[in-house]
Amino acid sequence: MTTDAYAKTLNLETVSTGKDRAITGCYIGDLLSWVMGRASAGQVWLTIMSNVNVAAVASMTEVACVVLCEGVKPDPELAERAEKLELPIFRTDRSAYETAAATYELLKE
């Protein structure tokens, strides 16, 4: 599954468009220093953190995309930075738990 297809299937709203990337797994976390050392390349990163630093951590860990959950709205700076980095960021009103469960079902196939 790739990020474009993933977003379409889960009906996620696009915050920033990026390169279509392959998804290999999922990671959930909000404390950036924690995520920085633990998220892996290719994962979908579910978070409620909308600070501009999310873009830096996503680039560093090479996650496939970021999903802002629980109706969180991104800081304008984050959307801008993500566009520059060609990092796909999506958002949803659903909880991290619901999003993770849906992601699990999709990746299982």
Place this chain on the structure above:
Amino acid sequence: MNYDLHIHSCLSPCGDEEMTPNNIVNMAALCGLDVIALCDHNSCGNCEAVLKAAAKNCPNMMVLPGMELETAEEIHVLCLFADLNDALAFEKIVRAARSPIENRPDIYGRQVLRDENDELIGFEPKLLVTAASIPIDSVPALVRKHNGAAIPAHIDRESNSIISNLGFLSPDMDFQTIELSKKLFSPKKAEFLEKNRLMRYNVLLDSDAHYLEDIGSANGTTDAVFSSKKQLIQRLVTTGI
């Protein structure tokens, strides 16, 4: 006295590379600042250079060696000292608690160490803008032990502030002074302090300068006059400035 106790140098990856020791002190002097503090993220690596540059260029300006510590909870706390050796002893503890993650200059920016003549010394290899494994509860006592003052930074900001990350500032924590960001305009200050039950704290207004043109931009000023850095630190941990 005009102050700005939260200034970054080129050692902070997000700090502009023009923020060299001499540029910082000269700009601060031009802005009419009487007292400044150098607070790079999780490091005091450029403090000595800034102190020496100030002694050479503007000997009347008071310069505090400091650090903007990022705690385990990703809360930013200004740690200010009167004495460089105290700052460096504190830094040693932070260094041991810092994340082992390497800096990626292509993502975060370079972390540049310079001497008092702005000559390049080297680059800090470990990423400074991430959490050190020091819990916020332990910070006031740890900083005090090194004769310094711990001040929760930009407490009104939506990220990396004690309010954003922990919900509120617990009165059980031994902080006497807090810092507001320059983004919080005057009419909103009182409202913010009241809403968050922060009326009892002394408030600092600092620029959090990452660029030369930001230095002094918070217009922090006080009627108090300090004869020594030690006296200033003492006031920050008691009645405020």
